[in-house]
Amino acid sequence: MTLPKRYTRTTKAKAAAAVTWSEEQLEELERGHPAGMSVHEIVRAFTEHGGRLTEATFRKYVQLGLLPRSVRVARKGRGKGSQGLYPATAVRQIDHARRLMAQGFTMEEIQKEFLFVRGDVESLERQLERVFDAMDGALTRGGRERGQDPLVERQLAEARELGARLVETLEDVERRLTMRARMARAVV
Numbered sequence: 561m562t563l564p565k566r567y568t569r570t571t572k573a574k575a576a577a578a579v580t581w582s583e584e585q586l587e588e589l590e591r592g593h594p595a596g597m598s599v600h601e602i603v604r605a606f607t608e609h610g611g612r613l614t615e616a617t618f619r620k621y622v623q624l625g626l627l628p629r630s631v632r633v634a635r636k637g638r639g640k641g642s643q644g645l646y647p648a649t650a651v652r653q654i655d656h657a658r659r660l661m662a663q664g665f666t667m668e669e670i671q672k673e674f675l676f677v678r679g680d681v682e683s684l685e686r687q688l689e690r691v692f693d694a695m696d697g698a699l700t701r702g703g704r705e706r707g708q709d710p711l712v713e714r715q716l717a718e719a720r721e722l723g724a725r726l727v728e729t730l731e732d733v734e735r736r737l738t739m740r741a742r743m744a745r746a747v748v
Contacts, residue, residue, distance in 0.1 A: 579606075579609060579610050579611035579612075580655055580658070580659060581609065581651065581652070581655045585609075586651060586652045586655070589605060589648055589651055590648040590649055590651075590652070592648070593648035594648070595633070595645060596630075596631065596633070596645030596646055596647050596648060597645060597646055597647075597648050597650070597651075598643055598644065598645060598646075599615050599618055599619075599630075599644070599646070600615075602618060602646065602650055602651060602654075603615055603618060605651055606651070606654070611658075613654065618654070621653075621654060621657065624667060624671060625671065626653060626654075626657050626670065626671070627646065627650050627653055627654070628646065628647060628650070628680070628683065630644030630645055630646050631644070631645055631646075632644055632645075633645050647682055647683070647686075649682050657670055677730075677734055681727060681730045681731060681734070684726075684727065684730075685723075685727045688723040688727075692716065692719070692720055692723070695716055696716070699712065699713065699716070
């Protein structure tokens with residue numbers, strides 16, 4: 561969905577792009593879907609919020625690398641198959657891309673100049689959390705109580721802190737690079 565550089569939006573397209581989410585709304589949505597959301601749920605969330613998003617547009621964003629690919633999750637029950645789930649943060653990423661488009665950025669510019677690694681960083685954060693939870697479980701497995709291995713517990717706490725700092729640093733780098741791209745465009 562690459563648009564020509566001088567593409568002008570119709571009033572309807574500008575209005576659809578102008579519907580944005582507040583930070584509180586995004587956080588509430590993300591808390592409400594910790595396991596992720598299906599394409600249908602994401603499309604419905606935009607529709608209920610007063611915006612417009614089609615499955616085709618959503619899939620195009622995935623193809624262009626603006627959104628992460630889905631994770632296949634088995635449905636409960638025999639023979640029910642699996643379902644593709646996207647992190648609930650995909651709504652935040654779509655909102656961000658649409659705000660950039662409303663500011664006149666093309667899809668090519670968004671792809672090249674703005675790092676859409678937020679999904680990868682969030683995936684890293686979730687993976688780290690799973691590792692830490694598994695290690696926590698290993699510490700208490702077999703009826704063991706906390707405090708039996710203070711060195712391991714201290715190292716695990718330090719690793720958690722390092723992981724949190726790493727994620728914060730990566731998010732800060734992304735914000736700075738995005739700001740740099742915006743400023744460079746404003747100068748042109």
